[in-house]
Amino acid sequence: MQGQKNSLSTFNFNMKQKVFLTSVLCFFVPIVLGYILIEVLVLQIPFNYKNTASFFNSENDKIETIILGSSQMNNAVNPKYLDKTAINFASTSQHHDLDYNIYNQTKSKLNNLKYVVIELSYAHLELPHNGKYFWKNSVYLKYYGVNAFNRNTYFKDRLIYLSNPDFYSQSLYDYYILNKQEANYNSYGFDENNFQGSFKNLAFSEEKIAEMKIKVRKTNQDLQKENTVFLFKMLDDLESNKYNVIIATLPVYKTYVEYIDTSVVKRRDSILEVIDKKYKNVSFLKEENDTTLFTVTDFINHNHLNPNGAEKFTKKLNTHINTLKN
Amino acid sequence: MLFNSFDFGVFLVVVYLIYWSIGNKNRVQQNVLILLSSYLFYGLWDWRFLTLIAASSLIDFYAAKAITFSKRVNFKRAFLWGSVLWNLGVLFIFKYYNFFIESFYSLFLYAAPVEGFTVWNIIIPVGLSFYTFQTMSYTIDVYKGKIKASNNLLNFLCFVSFFPQLVAGPIERASKLLPQFEKEREFSLLKSREGLRQILWGLFKKMVVADNVALAVNLIYASPEEYGSLSLLYASALFFFQIYCDFSGYSDIAIGTAKLFGFSLSKNFNIPYLSRSVSEFWQRWHITLTRWFTDYVYTPLIKNKSRSYFTRTIALFITMSLIGIWHGANWTFLVFGLIQAITIAIERFPVKSGSKQVSLIYYLTKLPLPLTIIYSFIIIMTSCIFFRSDSIETSFLIIKRIVAFIPSVNFSFVIGWKILVIPILIIAEVSTRFKSFPLINLEKYMSKPLRWILYYSLIIILIRYAGPKEQFIYFQF
Numbered sequence: 108m109q110g111q112k113n114s115l116s117t118f119n120f121n122m123k124q125k126v127f128l129t130s131v132l133c134f135f136v137p138i139v140l141g142y143i144l145i146e147v148l149v150l151q152i153p154f155n156y157k158n159t160a161s162f163f164n165s166e167n168d169k170i171e172t173i174i175l176g177s178s179q180m181n182n183a184v185n186p187k188y189l190d191k192t193a194i195n196f197a198s199t200s201q202h203h204d205l206d207y208n209i210y211n212q213t214k215s216k217l218n219n220l221k222y223v224v225i226e227l228s229y230a231h232l233e234l235p236h237n238g239k240y241f242w243k244n245s246v247y248l249k250y251y252g253v254n255a256f257n258r259n260t261y262f263k264d265r266l267i268y269l270s271n272p273d274f275y276s277q278s279l280y281d282y283y284i285l286n287k288q289e290a291n292y293n294s295y296g297f298d299e300n301n302f303q304g305s306f307k308n309l310a311f312s313e314e315k316i317a318e319m320k321i322k323v324r325k326t327n328q329d330l331q332k333e334n335t336v337f338l339f340k341m342l343d344d345l346e347s348n349k350y351n352v353i354i355a356t357l358p359v360y361k362t363y364v365e366y367i368d369t370s371v372v373k374r375r376d377s378i379l380e381v382i383d384k385k386y387k388n389v390s391f392l393k394e395e396n397d398t399t400l401f402t403v404t405d406f407i408n409h410n411h412l413n414p415n416g417a418e419k420f421t422k423k424l425n426t427h428i429n430t431l432k433n
Numbered sequence: 434m435l436f437n438s439f440d441f442g443v444f445l446v447v448v449y450l451i452y453w454s455i456g457n458k459n460r461v462q463q464n465v466l467i468l469l470s471s472y473l474f475y476g477l478w479d480w481r482f483l484t485l486i487a488a489s490s491l492i493d494f495y496a497a498k499a500i501t502f503s504k505r506v507n508f509k510r511a512f513l514w515g516s517v518l519w520n521l522g523v524l525f526i527f528k529y530y531n532f533f534i535e536s537f538y539s540l541f542l543y544a545a546p547v548e549g550f551t552v553w554n555i556i557i558p559v560g561l562s563f564y565t566f567q568t569m570s571y572t573i574d575v576y577k578g579k580i581k582a583s584n585n586l587l588n589f590l591c592f593v594s595f596f597p598q599l600v601a602g603p604i605e606r607a608s609k610l611l612p613q614f615e616k617e618r619e620f621s622l623l624k625s626r627e628g629l630r631q632i633l634w635g636l637f638k639k640m641v642v643a644d645n646v647a648l649a650v651n652l653i654y655a656s657p658e659e660y661g662s663l664s665l666l667y668a669s670a671l672f673f674f675q676i677y678c679d680f681s682g683y684s685d686i687a688i689g690t691a692k693l694f695g696f697s698l699s700k701n702f703n704i705p706y707l708s709r710s711v712s713e714f715w716q717r718w719h720i721t722l723t724r725w726f727t728d729y730v731y732t733p734l735i736k737n738k739s740r741s742y743f744t745r746t747i748a749l750f751i752t753m754s755l756i757g758i759w760h761g762a763n764w765t766f767l768v769f770g771l772i773q774a775i776t777i778a779i780e781r782f783p784v785k786s787g788s789k790q791v792s793l794i795y796y797l798t799k800l801p802l803p804l805t806i807i808y809s810f811i812i813i814m815t816s817c818i819f820f821r822s823d824s825i826e827t828s829f830l831i832i833k834r835i836v837a838f839i840p841s842v843n844f845s846f847v848i849g850w851k852i853l854v855i856p857i858l859i860i861a862e863v864s865t866r867f868k869s870f871p872l873i874n875l876e877k878y879m880s881k882p883l884r885w886i887l888y889y890s891l892i893i894i895l896i897r898y899a900g901p902k903e904q905f906i907y908f909q910f
Binding site: 276 | 456625
């Protein structure tokens with residue numbers, strides 16, 4: 108009878124309610140199933156984090172070096188050229204706050220860790236922490252088990268597609284519809300086919316590249332103090348754990364150097380001097396102005412190396428690490 | 434817990450299933466569930482402030498009872514003022530104390546001292562301005578004899594903390610919402626469907642329109658000195674739509690959620706961008722707040738409607754300034770309110786038309802509709818520049834750059850084709866302007882498969898094209 112309770116189920120609903128709930132359930136089931144399908148398809152797409160995570164999980168006891176930093180560092184270090192087992196945790200727009208959380212939340216699993224490579228590009232100390240890439244928290248959570256943004260996380264934070272539908276819709280389209288499978292991630296998660304960029308588009312013509320307009324990211328001097336305090340906190344932690352720290356400045360193309368604000372560089376260099384005096388466990392690998400070793404064919408664009416450049420830089424890093432005492 | 438979060442979805446489903454499973458014959462148990470869920474909903478932000486809600490509820494509940502049982506008018510008045518002062522005191526301490534202290538010191542050009550009246554490191558409880566206004570109106574109405582004091586504490590606690598409208602309204606009157614806790618709520622298939630549709634529409638406005646538009650607004654307002662007239666004008670116009678969709682989207686979700694539980698909440702927005710005057714705008718924008726200030730500030734100030742234009746204008750300035758300041762402790766909000774007050778005062782200015790005395794609004798209504806809409810939009814948009822800016826200086830900088838016709842080199846929509854969400858919204862709302870929201874009563878016009886296709890499309894758009902998640906703007910108020 109309509110309107111009468113049915114006490115057989117856990118919940119007691121009348122007929123009207125049952126009709127409504129059944130209808131809602133029927134409506135949402137295809138949405139849930141469709142979403143699950145999309146999530147599965149996204150997870151099948153080759154992704155550098157996937158390889159890096161699988162390397163991390165299988166080799167964590169052997170890893171001696173971790174590399175932290177932004178996309179510049181991610182592109183600059185191919186761990187296969189390092190003698191000591193290494194993992195490159197660097198990724199797009201990853202500033203020291205995220206670096207620190209990644210290091211801090213993975214170190215308990217890295218029993219053999221001895222070297223930590225940190226990036227300090229010319230603008231690093233005057234750029235804001237916690238950029239706009241919050242969506243990457245899902246990626247860090249999913250692949251590294253790291254809550255890099257230190258936020259309360261819930262089930263939905265583990266859903267990859269939902270973290271950035273724009274990005275993953277494009278990835279789905281590229282991979283499954285256009286069949287683009289250009290990336291070739293090695294077991295460390297480094298893309299060995301990553302040559303495509305503005306320099307290649309200009310056939311590495313130095314004249315054309317010299318004519319290109321360069322947009323250097325706007326810095327904010329007010330952030331320097333706060334960012335430096337944070338960096339020192341990170342260095343204190345690394346020192347107390349007796350790790351060797353290598354602070355690296357990364358190669359940029361020669362015309363880019365001209366656009367760099369020298370006052371920002373001076374302020375950064377003054378901090379480097381303080382670090383040099385304060386921390387005995389820190390050494391420096393300064394490649395920012397090395398425009399002779401790194402030539403036009405080593406770059407994707409003005410401030411990102413391609414795999415050729417990465418080979419050169421990583422070998423330099425390797426030599427540097429090998430000179431350090433354990 | 435945000436309405437546009439996965440967590441709220443799960444919370445809603447669980448509470449909903451238990452609520453109707455309890456059955457409408459067990460109203461008390463249902464109310465207990467509503468109270469517990471509301472406190473959980475609020476406590477997930479910051480459980481410490483639950484004590485504040487509970488304290489406000491208890492004080493106002495017993496103040497109203499005391500008003501009712503007091504024989505002497507002086508006592509009644511004392512209990513009323515006790516309740517009002519408590520509510521205003523809480524508001525002042527949490528929301529305005531730092532503002533006044535900082536303003537006082539900056540007025541005399543020295544920094545806040547370490548001792549004495551110092552700036553406190555306090556956070557504003559979410560939804561404070563909404564629920565204090567709701568409880569304050571209750572005791573005032575009891576004092577005025579408009580309603581009877583509630584004898585049921587549980588119902589009253591539910592009235593203050595009802596989770597769909599707890600943190601950002603609509604600001605309900607006890608005469609409307611409280612009786613709904615006192616009687617059985619009938620499950621209605623129609624209301625439930627409408628509730629879900631209204632939630633869907635609210636989510637669309639918030640996640641697709643407001644959050645995408647926010648990208649452009651935030652970018653341009655972050656460094657207005659770098660942008661030309663067109664870009665700043667564009668961002669300011671977009672901000673109006675951002676705040677409208679953000680807040681009205683929230684209200685739609687609140688009203689829709691309440692419908693699912695058999696409650697009816699007040700309409701809070703009525704396509705405000707169709708206003709022909711600023712006076713009309715305030716009858717279409719945040720309607721429950723405007724009514725609150727009209728009933729409890731403006732009307733008591735003028736006492737009767739036959740007062741002179743001058744008296745009414747003074748009352749108007751006080752009311753609009755308070756509405757401005759209600760939004761936040763910043764001089765920019767005060768200017769926002771004052772711009773409205775000045776414009777409304779001009780619109781109400783009495784002029785003679787033959788033997789009759791009319792106001793300027795009379796002439797405005799004679800103008801072609803598009804012209805009047807543009808007029809009110811320009812005024813509202815200008816006041817929104819103050820609403821959005823961090824400081825008065827920034828607001829003036831933006832206005833100066835707009836009127837100086839500084840060229841916008843490389844003008845960009847910032848969000849590309851997603852800007853189309855604005856015309857889509859306008860078409861949807863204007864074409865259904867006589868309905869409470871565009872998706873209502875779809876059964877009359879669409880077959881079930883078509884309706885489902887529409888819902889699925891909206892959900893796909895929500896998943897695929899939602900902007901980066903932004904806090905609801907009005908939560909901070």
